[in-house]
Amino acid sequence: MRKTFPFLLFLFLLLCLGACAELSTPEPSEAPLRRTRYEIEAELLTDTHTLNVTTTIRYTLPQDLAAVKLRLYANAYQEAVVSPSKVSAAYPVGFDRGWCEVVSISGSEDLPSYDIGVEDPTVLTVRLASKHKRGDELTLSLRTVIRLANVKHRLGYDSDSYTLSGFYPVICPFEDGKYRTDTYYPYGDPFLHETSDFDVTLALPVNMEAAASSLPLDLRTEGKRAIRRYQAAEMREFACVASPRLLYREDRSGDVTVRYYYEKDSKYAETLACIREAVTTFEAAFGSHPYPSFTVVQAPFFEAGMEFSGLAIVNKELSASERKRAILHETAHEWWHGKVGSDEVRHPWQDEALAEYSVLYFYACHHEDSIVKKAVDDATEEYVIYASLKGDAPVSHPLSLGEDGYVETTYRKGLLMMISLAEIKGYDEVNRALRAYTDRHANAVASPDAFLEAMQDLTDDPDYFDRWLYTPLPLE
Numbered sequence: 001m002r003k004t005f006p007f008l009l010f011l012f013l014l015l016c017l018g019a020c021a022e023l024s025t026p027e028p029s030e031a032p033l034r035r036t037r038y039e040i041e042a043e044l045l046t047d048t049h050t051l052n053v054t055t056t057i058r059y060t061l062p063q064d065l066a067a068v069k070l071r072l073y074a075n076a077y078q079e080a081v082v083s084p085s086k087v088s089a090a091y092p093v094g095f096d097r098g099w100c101e102v103v104s105i106s107g108s109e110d111l112p113s114y115d116i117g118v119e120d121p122t123v124l125t126v127r128l129a130s131k132h133k134r135g136d137e138l139t140l141s142l143r144t145v146i147r148l149a150n151v152k153h154r155l156g157y158d159s160d161s162y163t164l165s166g167f168y169p170v171i172c173p174f175e176d177g178k179y180r181t182d183t184y185y186p187y188g189d190p191f192l193h194e195t196s197d198f199d200v201t202l203a204l205p206v207n208m209e210a211a212a213s214s215l216p217l218d219l220r221t222e223g224k225r226a227i228r229r230y231q232a233a234e235m236r237e238f239a240c241v242a243s244p245r246l247l248y249r250e251d252r253s254g255d256v257t258v259r260y261y262y263e264k265d266s267k268y269a270e271t272l273a274c275i276r277e278a279v280t281t282f283e284a285a286f287g288s289h290p291y292p293s294f295t296v297v298q299a300p301f302f303e304a305g306m307e308f309s310g311l312a313i314v315n316k317e318l319s320a321s322e323r324k325r326a327i328l329h330e331t332a333h334e335w336w337h338g339k340v341g342s343d344e345v346r347h348p349w350q351d352e353a354l355a356e357y358s359v360l361y362f363y364a365c366h367h368e369d370s371i372v373k374k375a376v377d378d379a380t381e382e383y384v385i386y387a388s389l390k391g392d393a394p395v396s397h398p399l400s401l402g403e404d405g406y407v408e409t410t411y412r413k414g415l416l417m418m419i420s421l422a423e424i425k426g427y428d429e430v431n432r433a434l435r436a437y438t439d440r441h442a443n444a445v446a447s448p449d450a451f452l453e454a455m456q457d458l459t460d461d462p463d464y465f466d467r468w469l470y471t472p473l474p475l476e
């Protein structure tokens with residue numbers, strides 16, 4: 001996610017106050033598991049703001065198990081999905097409750113029972129009739145009805161614009177002999193996504209346009225419904241934004257189709273060129289874009305932007321310069337989230353610091369040195385003000401530590417960690433190490449140690465990253 005810069009707000013308040021091994025890597029003696037496959041049929045009913053979803057999941061058990069755990073992220077919307085200070089930005093008419101109702105669960109065998117909300121309201125536990133062995137393939141079919149909240153967030157609507165992500169049940173990641181069932185925090189991106197394959201059939205009112213994680217294979221009309229079919233391989237998630245007011249333009253960067261969907265942008269051709277140039281620049285620096293297409297869409301959103309595999313949201317209210325920066329940040333996440341996954345709950349710096357670094361690299365190699373300097377100065381100032389009030393803190397800020405300091409450490413100090421290295425070694429050397437990191441961990445979930453290993457030859461100081469990441473030292 002791209003966070004809006006809260007420095008002025010921060011000053012105002014001052015005045016007023018006076019990842020371990022790769023998760024998907026099997027033990028050496030074990031055969032790799034098949035990728036999980038989601039077949040999703042969803043229909044949006046705009047008069048009731050509901051989404052009817054049937055999800056068939058083909059899943060291979062990662063060890064001997066008698067139950068499978070999934071996430072129903074729509075249930076996070078039973079409560080405010082943002083912190084109290086952001087409720088007015090996220091909820092245009094005040095808090096509005098959303099939820100997910102499970103209509104039925106069936107499968108390739110009898111499923112005796114299920115529970116929702118034992119660990120977290122978003123966690124669904126499906127018990128199996130008998131204990132199954134590692135490598136057994138299960139098919140689960142879940143019918144759900146989602147009541148969408150009126151919220152400018154990852155899942156919800158505002159006016160006639162609908163943002164649909166996390167609308168289907170997702171198998172929980174499996175780590176150290178058990179499922180991960182992390183709290184859904186109302187800040188940061190509280191996810192750890194492994195790659196999966198998707199086959200999505202989406203029925204929308206016929207007047208609606210849709211921007212999605214992949215391009216539609218076909219579009220047919222049935223009465224008042226337009227039905228699009230998508231297939232997307234090895235993606236972290238499938239997401240979509242639908243609105244009757246979206247227009248789009250398309251271009252290419254090498255083999256990648258680039259699309260820009262917009263509601264209001266008089267300079268749409270410049271914006272599309274920026275998206276294309278971002279893909280071209282990051283491909284040259286970090287390796288190939290991981291998907292056949294990349295789409296940016298203007299949408300109602302409470303922050304500057306949000307990344308998904310193959311799709312990025314930018315807040316439709318941003319100014320042109322804010323929009324450009326948000327596009328660069330979210331496009332960079334196609335590498336630092338899409339291509340190389342990371343644990344965004346425990347190690348949120350791992351994708352955010354690299355996305356922030358990538359933005360400044362883009363400006364630097366397009367000779368916009370004044371923007372680079374200002375961004376570094378702003379990040380330094382914001383962190384120093386935070387540290388003077390709350391004390392120094394390391395870059396690594398797990399979401400469990402709370403929202404206070406999350407932006408100042410993860411984004412601002414994380415950016416300074418990467419830029420300081422680029423000032424010593426040069427962008428080319430840093431990018432060469434990052435490219436080796438993406439090549440080695442493409443489509444996997446990389447641990448912090450995997451990142452450190454890729455970076456180890458960049459500096460003669462063996463403690464460089466440990467100091468920044470884990471030690472609460474002041475800036476030098």
Ligand SMILES: [Zn+2]
Pocket residue numbers: 001002003329333351352355
């Ligand atoms: Zn981000």
